[in-house]
Amino acid sequence: MNGxxxxxxxxxxxxxxxxxELLPTLSGAEAFNLRVSINAIDLVSRExxxxxxxDKREHRRLAKLLDSYAELDVxxxxxxxxxxxxxxxxxxxxxxxxLRATSxxxxxxxxxTYSAYLAAIGRRRPAExxxxxxxxx
Amino acid sequence: xxxxxxxxxxxxGNLQTLLVRLGIGNLxxxxxxxxxxxxxxxxxxxxxxxxxGAVPLIMRRFSADAVPSDSVINPETEAFLIRRAGECAVxxxxxxxxxxxxxxxxxxxxxxxxxxxxxxxxxxxxxxFAEIRTELAFECGAILARIHAVPREDLPPLKTRFAAGxxxxxxxxxxxxxxxxxxxxxxxxWLREHMPADAETPRLVHGDFRxxxxxxxxxxIRAVLDWELAHLGDPAEDLGWITVxxxxxxxxxxxxxxxGSVEDMLEGYRFEGGEAIDAQxxxxxxxxxxxxxxxxxxxxxxxxxxGAPLTVERAMIxxxxxxxxxxxLDILAAEGVR
Numbered sequence: 001m002n003g004x005x006x007x008x009x010x011x012x013x014x015x016x017x018x019x020x021e022l023l024p025t026l027s028g029a030e031a032f033n034l035r036v037s038i039n040a041i042d043l044v045s046r047e048x049x050x051x052x053x054x055d056k057r058e059h060r061r062l063a064k065l066l067d068s069y070a071e072l073d074v075x076x077x078x079x080x081x082x083x084x085x086x087x088x089x090x091x092x093x094x095x096x097x098x099l100r101a102t103s104x105x106x107x108x109x110x111x112x113t114y115s116a117y118l119a120a121i122g123r124r125r126p127a128e129x130x131x132x133x134x135x136x137x
Numbered sequence: 138x139x140x141x142x143x144x145x146x147x148x149x150g151n152l153q154t155l156l157v158r159l160g161i162g163n164l165x166x167x168x169x170x171x172x173x174x175x176x177x178x179x180x181x182x183x184x185x186x187x188x189x190g191a192v193p194l195i196m197r198r199f200s201a202d203a204v205p206s207d208s209v210i211n212p213e214t215e216a217f218l219i220r221r222a223g224e225c226a227v228x229x230x231x232x233x234x235x236x237x238x239x240x241x242x243x244x245x246x247x248x249x250x251x252x253x254x255x256x257x258x259x260x261x262x263x264x265x266f267a268e269i270r271t272e273l274a275f276e277c278g279a280i281l282a283r284i285h286a287v288p289r290e291d292l293p294p295l296k297t298r299f300a301a302g303x304x305x306x307x308x309x310x311x312x313x314x315x316x317x318x319x320x321x322x323x324x325x326x327w328l329r330e331h332m333p334a335d336a337e338t339p340r341l342v343h344g345d346f347r348x349x350x351x352x353x354x355x356x357x358i359r360a361v362l363d364w365e366l367a368h369l370g371d372p373a374e375d376l377g378w379i380t381v382x383x384x385x386x387x388x389x390x391x392x393x394x395x396x397g398s399v400e401d402m403l404e405g406y407r408f409e410g411g412e413a414i415d416a417q418x419x420x421x422x423x424x425x426x427x428x429x430x431x432x433x434x435x436x437x438x439x440x441x442x443x444g445a446p447l448t449v450e451r452a453m454i455x456x457x458x459x460x461x462x463x464x465x466l467d468i469l470a471a472e473g474v475r
Contacts, residue, residue, distance in 0.1 A: 037449050043456065083322040090323050090469055099320055100466055106459040115389040116382055116463045
């Protein structure tokens with residue numbers, strides 16, 4: 001038996017408490033900030049679950065694209081420099097596909113209800129879905 | 138809390154004195170309330186009771202400790218512009234008074250409070266707007282044509298900012314954050330290579346004309362708000378900005394504010410005497426606008442003032458950089474990436 005509940009389970013219980021028990025007692029700016037806070041907790045939870053795998057995929061794509069086996073951070077920087085110099089351009093499908101895949105992995109963590117993300121993965125937002133709580137500022 | 142309370146008490150007293158002096162009436166007891174809004178700029182709603190009945194009013198002002206930034210015009214200029222645009226048939230709230238030091242209310246202005254909806258999601262989803270929604274893109278085009286036709290001679294001094302200057306400033310800001318976005322690099326490159334020629338005559342550009350800054354009623358657009366980013370430049374900038382995907386609030390297939398098509402907007406623009414601007418140029422400015430919004434998100438990931446705590450709202454807006462990256466890729470892929 002492993003007695004440690006995973007971090008994501010802890011976060012899910014915090015998120016549930018805040019949403020189901022605390023949120024109904026608040027209004028106005030406090031309710032707004034609590035909703036944003038709940039979204040932040042859920043985001044961190046998705047990051048814990050998905051970031052490592054996303055980084056690995058990005059690293060593999062970059063290694064192939066740049067034909068180099070340096071660290072991920074180094075390759076990211078190299079790619080920026082190459083694009084800035086015009087050594088590699090968006091008309092190259094390999095670059096486009098890499099950037100797209102990286103963006104989609106990023107949004108799966110940061111904002112999985114975003115319209116362009118749902119369109120990119122072939123889903124549509126349900127008409128009544130809430131969406132990002134900071135979207136009205 | 139007691140700080141907030143004493144601010145409120147002082148505000149009430151000074152506002153009452155001002156309203157009487159202006160002959161508008163008396164501040165209706167308990168009517169003064171702060172509306173949610175910007176961090177540095179406060180918006181207050183209140184009623185004055187005068188001889189002809191209650192007058193719904195708004196006060197926009199810089200909070201006492203806010204430092205006006207370089208990128209926005211000062212509130213006196215903003216009020217002047219709103220008044221001038223109103224004289225040129227742009228729907229705007231009537232400016233009642235520009236605050237003076239003697240008013241002891243900070244810097245800002247009083248204006249009429251216009252009934253209507255500003256929350257984009259309600260404008261896009263509530264049934265009472267269903268009928269007017271189909272007209273809004275055309276109406277936006279028509280209003281933008283009027284803004285762009287405001288004679289320059291009558292305007293206070295404004296900065297002139299075309300694409301080249303804006304890209305330079307945005308790249309500086311991008312680098313100040315440490316760079317590091319391959320998508321932003323690609324967008325900068327594309328934007329520099331496809332820069333439109335500067336217009337011969339710079340026009341008055343609103344700078345933040347989008348769903349969220351418009352008061353909408355069942356009869357259409359009642360007022361254009363938030364003129365603090367106004368400048369002189371390329372009129373196509375405004376037409377592009379309102380089509381940035383973040384301002385469609387989920388209605389991805391309706392480029393103009395989530396309610397209409399670019400064709401309808403351009404038709405309204407021409408109908409009201411605007412020059413011929415093609416969809417390609419609108420797309421250029423949508424790309425620049427998306428990049429601009431991405432960098433605004435990035436700046437949000439820092440505290441509002443050095444040393445202040447990073448609020449959860451700002452931190453979360455910081456994570457919205459990723460939405461602008463996908464939007465930029467969507468635009469540049471559709472362009473055929475020439």
